[in-house]
Amino acid sequence: MLTWEDVKDPHVVIVGGGFAGLGAARALRAAPARVTLLDRRNHHVFQPLLYQVATAGLSAPEIAAPLRRILRHQANVTVLMGEVVSVDVGRRTLVLSDSEMGYDYLVLATGATHSYFGHDGWAAHAPGLKSIEDALEIRRRLFLAFERAEREDDAGARAAWLTFVVVGGGPTGVELAGTLAEIARHTLTREFRRIDPSRAKVVLLEAADRVLPPYPPVLSQRARRQLEGLGAEVRTGALVTGVDASGVALGSERIAARTVLWAAGVAASPLGRSLGAAVDRAGRVKVERDLSLPGRPEVFVAGDLAAFEQDGRPIPGVAPAAMQMGRHAGANVRRALAGRPRAPFRYVDKGSLATIGRKAAVADFGRVHLWGLPAWLAWLGIHIFFLIGFRNRLFVLLDWAMAYLSYERGARLILFDE
Amino acid sequence: MLTWEDVKDPHVVIVGGGFAGLGAARALRAAPARVTLLDRRNHHVFQPLLYQVATAGLSAPEIAAPLRRILRHQANVTVLMGEVVSVDVGRRTLVLSDSEMGYDYLVLATGATHSYFGHDGWAAHAPGLKSIEDALEIRRRLFLAFERAEREDDAGARAAWLTFVVVGGGPTGVELAGTLAEIARHTLTREFRRIDPSRAKVVLLEAADRVLPPYPPVLSQRARRQLEGLGAEVRTGALVTGVDASGVALGSERIAARTVLWAAGVAASPLGRSLGAAVDRAGRVKVERDLSLPGRPEVFVAGDLAAFEQDGRPIPGVAPAAMQMGRHAGANVRRALAGRPRAPFRYVDKGSLATIGRKAAVADFGRVHLWGLPAWLAWLGIHIFFLIGFRNRLFVLLDWAMAYLSYERGARLILFDE
Numbered sequence: 005m006l007t008w009e010d011v012k013d014p015h016v017v018i019v020g021g022g023f024a025g026l027g028a029a030r031a032l033r034a035a036p037a038r039v040t041l042l043d044r045r046n047h048h049v050f051q052p053l054l055y056q057v058a059t060a061g062l063s064a065p066e067i068a069a070p071l072r073r074i075l076r077h078q079a080n081v082t083v084l085m086g087e088v089v090s091v092d093v094g095r096r097t098l099v100l101s102d103s104e105m106g107y108d109y110l111v112l113a114t115g116a117t118h119s120y121f122g123h124d125g126w127a128a129h130a131p132g133l134k135s136i137e138d139a140l141e142i143r144r145r146l147f148l149a150f151e152r153a154e155r156e157d158d159a160g161a162r163a164a165w166l167t168f169v170v171v172g173g174g175p176t177g178v179e180l181a182g183t184l185a186e187i188a189r190h191t192l193t194r195e196f197r198r199i200d201p202s203r204a205k206v207v208l209l210e211a212a213d214r215v216l217p218p219y220p221p222v223l224s225q226r227a228r229r230q231l232e233g234l235g236a237e238v239r240t241g242a243l244v245t246g247v248d249a250s251g252v253a254l255g256s257e258r259i260a261a262r263t264v265l266w267a268a269g270v271a272a273s274p275l276g277r278s279l280g281a282a283v284d285r286a287g288r289v290k291v292e293r294d295l296s297l298p299g300r301p302e303v304f305v306a307g308d309l310a311a312f313e314q315d316g317r318p319i320p321g322v323a324p325a326a327m328q329m330g331r332h333a334g335a336n337v338r339r340a341l342a343g344r345p346r347a348p349f350r351y352v353d354k355g356s357l358a359t360i361g362r363k364a365a366v367a368d369f370g371r372v373h374l375w376g377l378p379a380w381l382a383w384l385g386i387h388i389f390f391l392i393g394f395r396n397r398l399f400v401l402l403d404w405a406m407a408y409l410s411y412e413r414g415a416r417l418i419l420f421d422e
Numbered sequence: 423m424l425t426w427e428d429v430k431d432p433h434v435v436i437v438g439g440g441f442a443g444l445g446a447a448r449a450l451r452a453a454p455a456r457v458t459l460l461d462r463r464n465h466h467v468f469q470p471l472l473y474q475v476a477t478a479g480l481s482a483p484e485i486a487a488p489l490r491r492i493l494r495h496q497a498n499v500t501v502l503m504g505e506v507v508s509v510d511v512g513r514r515t516l517v518l519s520d521s522e523m524g525y526d527y528l529v530l531a532t533g534a535t536h537s538y539f540g541h542d543g544w545a546a547h548a549p550g551l552k553s554i555e556d557a558l559e560i561r562r563r564l565f566l567a568f569e570r571a572e573r574e575d576d577a578g579a580r581a582a583w584l585t586f587v588v589v590g591g592g593p594t595g596v597e598l599a600g601t602l603a604e605i606a607r608h609t610l611t612r613e614f615r616r617i618d619p620s621r622a623k624v625v626l627l628e629a630a631d632r633v634l635p636p637y638p639p640v641l642s643q644r645a646r647r648q649l650e651g652l653g654a655e656v657r658t659g660a661l662v663t664g665v666d667a668s669g670v671a672l673g674s675e676r677i678a679a680r681t682v683l684w685a686a687g688v689a690a691s692p693l694g695r696s697l698g699a700a701v702d703r704a705g706r707v708k709v710e711r712d713l714s715l716p717g718r719p720e721v722f723v724a725g726d727l728a729a730f731e732q733d734g735r736p737i738p739g740v741a742p743a744a745m746q747m748g749r750h751a752g753a754n755v756r757r758a759l760a761g762r763p764r765a766p767f768r769y770v771d772k773g774s775l776a777t778i779g780r781k782a783a784v785a786d787f788g789r790v791h792l793w794g795l796p797a798w799l800a801w802l803g804i805h806i807f808f809l810i811g812f813r814n815r816l817f818v819l820l821d822w823a824m825a826y827l828s829y830e831r832g833a834r835l836i837l838f839d840e
Contacts, residue, residue, distance in 0.1 A: 046569055046836040063481040065833035070565075072613040073834070082615040085569040085836070137837055147488075151464055151503040195490040197500040395824055395832050399817065406813055414813050415483035416491070418464045418503075419555055 013037045013080075014108040016337055017098060019088050019275070021048050021071040023323050024113035024307025024330030029081055031334025037341055039081045040105070042098070046070050046085050049136055050391055052323055053400070055179040057139035059146065059187060060413040064136045066399050069392050088114070090278035093300050109302050109337045112275065112289075113330055116308035116321060119269030119286070126247040130266040133176055140419065142265060146184065147418050149263045150192060153199045160260070166204040167261035169252050171244050172268030173210025174217070175358040178227055180265055181208040182360035185234040190411040206235065207259060209242040209252070211268075216358055216366065218320060223366040226375040230364040244268075270321060272309050279303070284311045293348035295333045301340070304333035312349065319351040323390075328352065357383045362408070431455045431498075432526040434755055435516060437506050437693070439466050439489040441741050442531035442725025445748025446755070447499055453756050457499045458523070460516070464488050464503050467554055468809055470741055471818070473597040475557035477564065477605060478831040482554045484817050487810050506532070508696035511718050527720050527755045530693065530707075531748055534726035534739060537687030537704070544665040548682040551594055558837065560683060564602065565836050567681045568610065571617045578678070584622040585679035587670050589662050590686030591628025592635070593776040596645055598683055599626040600778035603652040608829040624653065625677060627660040627670070629686075634776055634784065636738060641784040644793040648782040662686075688739060690727050697721070702729045711766035713751045719758070722751035730767065737769040741808075746770065775801045780826070 014037045018025045021043035032039050047068040056062040072083040087101040091112065098105045118132030131141050146168070153165035170181045188204035195201070208215065208231065214224035215231070215238060228238050246253030251261040272287035281297050282290045288311035289297065295310065297303040307326035312319050319325050328351055336346045355369035357379065365379035374382060384404065391397045403414060432455045436443045439461035450457050465486040474480040490501040505519040509530065516523045536550030549559050564586070571583035588599045606622035613619070626633065626649065632642035633649070633656060646656050664671030669679040690705035699715050700708045706729035707715065713728060715721040725744035730737050737743050746769055754764045773787035775797065783797035792800060802822065809815045821832060 046565060046834070060483075063483040063833075064835055064837075065478075065481040068835055070613075070834045073830075076613045083613075084573055085566075086573060136835060140837070147464060148503075155502055155504060195488075195494045195501075395830065398820070399832075402816070402820075412491075412813065414817075415481075416464070416488045417482055417486055417554060419482075419558070 014341060015040065015106065016109040016111070017042060017105060017107040018111040018113065019043075019098065020113035020115060020307070021045070021083075022051070022113060022115050022307060023326035024115070024333070025111070026071075026074065027327045027330025028111040028113065028304075028306060028334035028337070029075055029078065031331045032080070032338060033078050035080065035338050035341060037080065037109070037337070041071060041075065041081055041083045042086050042088060042100075042105075043071055043083075044085070044087045045135075046072070047136070048074060048392060050396075051134075052387060053391075054133050054136070054139045055176060055183065057136065057415070058133055058142035058180065059183040060143050060415040060417075061183070061407055062400060062403055063415045064140065066396055066403065067391070068136055069396065074392060088275060091275065091303075093279055093297070093303060096302065107302075109304070109340065111304045111306060111330070111333045111337065112279070112309060113305070113307040113326070113333075114273035114275045114309055115326075116270045116272045116286070118266055119271035120266070121269050123247070126266070129249055130171060130247045130264040132266040133180070143415070144418050144420075145263050146187075147416050150196070150199070150201060150204075151418070152262070154196050162199065164251065164260040165262045166199065166201075167207065167251075167259065167263070168204065169207045169209060169259055169261045169264045171209050171247075171252070171264065171266050173208055173212070173215035173238070173240070174267060177208055177210070177267035178215055178231065178358055178360055180267060181206050181236045181238075182231055182234050182364060185231070185236040186361045186411070187413065189235050191413050205237065207237045207239065207261070209244060209254070210238070210240045211243045213240050215240065219356065219358070219366060219368050220373060223368055223373055223375065227358065227360060227366045230360045230366075230375070234361045234364065270308070276305070276309050279305075294336050294346040295329060295349050296336070296346070304336065306330045306333040312351070314351050320356075322356065324354060325351055357386065359383045432759060433458065433524065434527040434529070435460060435523060435525040436529045436531065437461075437516065438531035438533060438725070439463070439501075440469070440531060440533050440725060441744035442533070442748030442751070443529070444489075444492065445745045446529040446531065446722075446724060446752035447493055447496065449749045449752025450498070450756060451496050453498065453759060455498065455527070455755070455759055459489060459493065459499055459501045460504050460506060460518075460523075461489055461501075462503070462505045463553075464490070465554070466492060466810060468814075469552075470805060471809075472551050472554070472557050473594060473601065475554065475833070476551055476560035476598065477601040478561050478833040478835075479601070479825055480818060480821055481833045482558065484814055484821065485809070486554055487814065492810060506693060509693065509721075511697055511715070511721060514720065525720075527722070527758065529722045529724060529748070529751045529755065530697070530727060531723070531725040531744075531751075532691035532693045532727055533744075534688045534690045534704070536684055537689035538684070539687050541665070544684070547667055548589060548665045548684040550684040551598070561833070562836050562838075563681050564605075565834050568614070568617070568619060568622075569836070570680070572614050580617065582669065582678040583680045584617065584619075585625065585669075585677065585681070586622065587625045587627060587677055587679045587682045589627050589665075589670070589682065589684050591626055591630070591633035591656070591658070592685060595626055595628070595685035596633055596649065596776055596778055598685060599624050599654045599656075600649055600652050600782060603649070603654040604779045604829070605831065607653050609831050611829075623655065625655045625657065625679070627662060627672070628656070628658045629661045631658050633658065637774065637776070637784060637786050638791060641786055641791055641793065645776065645778060645784045648778045648784075648793070652779045652782065688726070694723070694727050697723075712754050712764040713747060713767050714754070714764070722754065724748045724751040730769070732769050738774075740774065742772060743769055775804065777801045
């Protein structure tokens, strides 16, 4: 059997199997290189739908697919599961938790995680949403809270179990708050005997003066109204100063809540700092116009880990930007392999969508702004279209159709680590 | 709001939301009683398909449904999530981990778990399959083993990662071994670059002289041949004397295997012993003909926790028996509430089915024995029919149809506790 070590082509290593990493791998299809894709997990996650797993609307396998399955027909790619600890750019070597691996070209696309702005103690009380594991942990807490409330005799304690605080009014926070309000009002109807789930309080806290700050103000306003229509309470200009097991502090005010979800800060993967190059405040690596590391033309950074400004503004940490950067980094590796000049990256913004709940969403397509049902339909269509794998598309479509008809959410399991 | 505590009807408590507990709850529909169903989990699990979750053919939510969802239209039932620690039959009180609860009638249906025959140290190295959590742990180990093999340079170590031992040749063991062989031969084709998954070794160990011991010998023979046809190695008369991280010992022989699954012993829930009544060797509670506890007519035991002999033989620990016992216990509570005499339980054996893999199964319908495709089709139809919830039936049907066409298994996620 011929193994990849026997091939003498240049070795391109891609670290990270998210949108950027997969984009790079695909751009290197049939390239004269042996490509290794390294990831800590065995699966690609369709991050825009993670909140659906967290709220039991979809099951985890519906939004994830094994990386080696996705890339099985691309014969020059080897997928390996492993954890990269640091990059030694001088030796062109990756340090893994259990070994080392050399490269001729590197595409680093390890993305971002949540940041608690230096308050790491908050993490235990306010989980964020970046991985499937995170989503399952949030699902567990949400549905366990209703169970605890049903068994609680003390009215104050019961109210705290029935108060859900979402910190951060970006797209993820808006999605979580809207869906949670819907679950309380509609999904759990008739299931409880001692509590009334529709009295659950869902509070969305945003430090800025409006939700969805990157969107045009008119859409922020629409999003807020739709959230309030679903029964969520929206508080802007609300700066969280403390989070513990019993709730959230806003200066001298306290909100008693047993469930707090974190959708506020973003911090780039710590791997970026090991490159020894300049990073911005969130830890993102500043890259050249071709996405390579300054002074290291064989190293590319793509996706949420890269800091790239265009027309004076950083490009946003969204899936389409990551895909485009990944593909571009892969194409530039290809150009370098062929001895051709590299191309500068240019982000093409095709618009932004954020969903809020049933028939509630906002969409910003530049001059066209949509909200309500039209935005929601656009959101549904685009998300089905970009899901990887026919099976996932079919199952998500069916799950959404059934949820639309019945308000039922099919994945309401409370699982425990044992 | 009128809560269940205000109602003065007799209080019937059902412990356990498996087939027996749900059967009892349904038999008490519209009975003049307030019924409390207590379970440690929030969901009912369709246990006959657990092995499909363990082998990534189905996602967990496809074979589980929230108990309160199932029972939401039954107004006299309150579902509570809680852990019962012991039963104080003298005080007619359940001791929970955090409180106590009185009852007028009790249906105890907490089922069984796996037993390592006194070798509890084996549990860490050879997980069993009783809960969704167990299934996800097995799934993690199976697919992680192939990942580790792909990264392993040493041939011996690689072979140990590619050796899968299933201990126990009952229905669960046969299902796991057959499916594993199929995954190695078909599902993972073309996905790996350094290993050949089809060389993975799947070994089924059974201490008796044939697999599926409760079945007629001819079907045991058929099952063995079908397993071997799928590529599994079947060893009967194989008594496991040791299990550790590096493999399994059979007397002086060792099988080097990094993945060992346990499908051998069954032990009844420890709650049975707290009743203070006679139990059999597996900890099952010996019950009267009406399924009540000797000397305690207000306490019933149903499902895998009950030891019940019929025609000189214990009735088997299978889903149909649990359903029938649960329904019967509920009906007897109803009779007692109405002051009518109780009826003796009689198990109606409608036959047994065990699946092995694609188009491979055995079925024992008394005088009719089936194997191969006909048995497999019977197995498929019956399992779809008995799944709870339209959504689950639809999704499982679709998943199976797609798996049949493509050999793909949709839930191959390796998840970690973090």
